[in-house]
Amino acid sequence: xxxxxxxxxxxxxxxxxxxxxxxxxxxxxxxxxxxxxxxxxxxxxxxxxxxxxxxxxxxxxxxxxxxxxxxxxxxxxxxxxxxxxxxxxxxxxxxxxxxxxxxxxxxxxxxxxxxxxxxxxxxxxxxxxxxxxxxxxxxxxxxxxxxxxxxxxxxxxxxxxxxxxxxxxxxxxxxxxxxxxxxxxxxxxxxxxxxxxxxxxxxxxxxxxxxxxxxxxxxxxxxxxxxxxxxx
Amino acid sequence: xxxxxxxxxxxxxxxxxxxxxxxxxxxxxxxxxxxxxxxxxxxxxxxxxxxxxxxxxxxxxxxxxxxxxxxxxxxxxxxxxxxxxxxxxxxxxxxxxxxxxxxxxxxxxxxxxxxxxxxxxxxxxxxxxxxxxxxxxxxxxxxxxxxxxxxxxxxxxxxxxxxxxxxxxxxxxxxxxxxxxxxxxxxxxxxxxxxxxxxxxxxxxxxxxxxxxxxxxxxxxxxxxxxxxxxxxxxxxxxxxxxxxxxxxxxxxxxxxxxxxxxxxxxxxxxxxxxxxxxxxxxxxxxx
Numbered sequence: 188x189x190x191x192x193x194x195x196x197x198x199x200x201x202x203x204x205x206x207x208x209x210x211x212x213x214x215x216x217x218x219x220x221x222x223x224x225x226x227x228x229x230x231x232x233x234x235x236x237x238x239x240x241x242x243x244x245x246x247x248x249x250x251x252x253x254x255x256x257x258x259x260x261x262x263x264x265x266x267x268x269x270x271x272x273x274x275x276x277x278x279x280x281x282x283x284x285x286x287x288x289x290x291x292x293x294x295x296x297x298x299x300x301x302x303x304x305x306x307x308x309x310x311x312x313x314x315x316x317x318x319x320x321x322x323x324x325x326x327x328x329x330x331x332x333x334x335x336x337x338x339x340x341x342x343x344x345x346x347x348x349x350x351x352x353x354x355x356x357x358x359x360x361x362x363x364x365x366x367x368x369x370x371x372x373x374x375x376x377x378x379x380x381x382x383x384x385x386x387x388x389x390x391x392x393x394x395x396x397x398x399x400x401x402x403x404x405x406x407x408x409x410x411x412x413x414x415x416x417x418x419x
Numbered sequence: 420x421x422x423x424x425x426x427x428x429x430x431x432x433x434x435x436x437x438x439x440x441x442x443x444x445x446x447x448x449x450x451x452x453x454x455x456x457x458x459x460x461x462x463x464x465x466x467x468x469x470x471x472x473x474x475x476x477x478x479x480x481x482x483x484x485x486x487x488x489x490x491x492x493x494x495x496x497x498x499x500x501x502x503x504x505x506x507x508x509x510x511x512x513x514x515x516x517x518x519x520x521x522x523x524x525x526x527x528x529x530x531x532x533x534x535x536x537x538x539x540x541x542x543x544x545x546x547x548x549x550x551x552x553x554x555x556x557x558x559x560x561x562x563x564x565x566x567x568x569x570x571x572x573x574x575x576x577x578x579x580x581x582x583x584x585x586x587x588x589x590x591x592x593x594x595x596x597x598x599x600x601x602x603x604x605x606x607x608x609x610x611x612x613x614x615x616x617x618x619x620x621x622x623x624x625x626x627x628x629x630x631x632x633x634x635x636x637x638x639x640x641x642x643x644x645x646x647x648x649x650x651x652x653x654x655x656x657x658x659x660x661x662x663x664x665x666x667x668x669x670x671x672x673x674x675x676x677x678x679x680x681x682x683x684x685x686x687x688x689x690x691x692x693x694x695x696x697x698x699x700x701x702x703x704x705x706x707x
Contacts, residue, residue: 280588
């Protein structure tokens with residue numbers, strides 16, 4: 188059975204339709220990639236799954252239950268945690284306080300402050316500093332660590348490499364691989380295709396609010412991905 | 420002169436009590452509660468009822484009135500004000516303005532237009548001699564001490580406890596706070612409960628210090644605003660300083676001529692607004 192099963196999801200901002208009948212599956216322990224250009228609907232999709240946008244209940248099923256339309260905090264209780272685009276570190280909180288906010292619901296699980304510090308030693312060094320004093324890459328680590336503190340069954344990571352230097356992106360992907368190896372399912376959104384194809388077991392390409400391609404990375408050629416990505 | 424400044428400082432303790440609840444609400448949810456002053460007067464009248472029916476000292480009555488006001492705050496926020504979230508800045512202003520009028524009229528209907536006072540049994544007139552020239556009232560001193568204790572407690576709450584962290588996170592970025600599992604509606608209910616619990620203390624202390632009527636609320640709101648803005652929006656300790664500055668300005672004004680007390684406060688407020696519109700302590704540790 189799928190951990191996350193999205194069926195014919197449509198989503199709107201007022202009268203503007205951002206998603207058209209999108210379907211997606213993610214199994215327990217799997218890493219799923221969502222790729223696509225700006226404005227393809229990737230973020231809208233994550234926001235629908237994470238409970239920021241109201242969507243019909245049956246459109247999103249998690250661990251078998253219809254969860255569409257639940258509030259974000261109810262989804263966090265069930266183990267759906269989203270790391271938002273642009274990191275969104277809380278500026279008036281220290282690094283450690285940012286992490287602790289991630290554990291606000293006290294959902295039990297394997298991730299603790301100590302284990303997140305093991306994963307990101309730089310955060311332990313800077314624990315007392317304001318979260319926004321960190322570099323972009325460190326802030327992305329903090330945002331991921333903060334998400335892990337919620338002990339997710341499914342971690343949604345939006346635009347993981349946006350605005351980061353290639354060497355930093357490699358570090359972040361190494362960590363995502365570790366998280367996946369620990370058994371946490373992840374759904375990672377990125378515009379940069381190169382790294383994510385090595386990480387994911389399943390890839391969805393979004394274009395203009397629909398899924399233009401899906402499959403296992405090994406089965407997809409560069410030409411097919413390029414065609415689905417750009418629509419040429 | 421020292422005497423005047425000291426009396427003003429002590430008066431500032433009372434203003435800080437009023438201002439803290441207002442500042443807290445604005446800091447956490449960016450809502451201006453125009454019924455804040457009337458809610459404090461409501462608390463004072465509730466204390467009158469408790470004192471008269473149970474024969475308690477007004478200080479003891481607070482043990483009942485403060486939790487009652489806190490519960491009212493939670494209900495008010497979760498049942499009414501939360502419905503206005505995400506609709507811009509105007510609806511909360513209009514609704515709390517309407518609430519202010521409703522409270523005043525309900526108080527007028529229930530308690531008539533007579534002015535009231537809470538009698539704490541002597542402590543309000545007792546004074547403490549500081550040397551041969553100087554004496555301060557016990558009650559103003561207690562007021563300031565309570566204000567400082569409440570601010571210390573609030574500081575601890577906001578900086579150390581998980582709920583306080585959630586207050587700050589929500590104030591920074593409400594949507595991301597929700598993604599972390601913070602239920603902002605419940606959190607806003609708690610913030611309003613805390614605010615009205617503190618305003619209950621302010622209202623009862625006001626009622627012990629001076630007489631009040633059903634229409635005393637708007638003045639309290641004005642002084643609270645002035646204290647918050649002089650101190651710097653969102654700064655907890657700035658609120659205390661703002662209250663003290665306002666209190667000192669009013670006391671000096673009243674010393675010059677009995678009618679100039681309130682005017683002195685307004686003038687200092689205007690000067691701060693002109694020279695340092697962000698307030699004296701805007702860059703100090705933020706409540707949010």
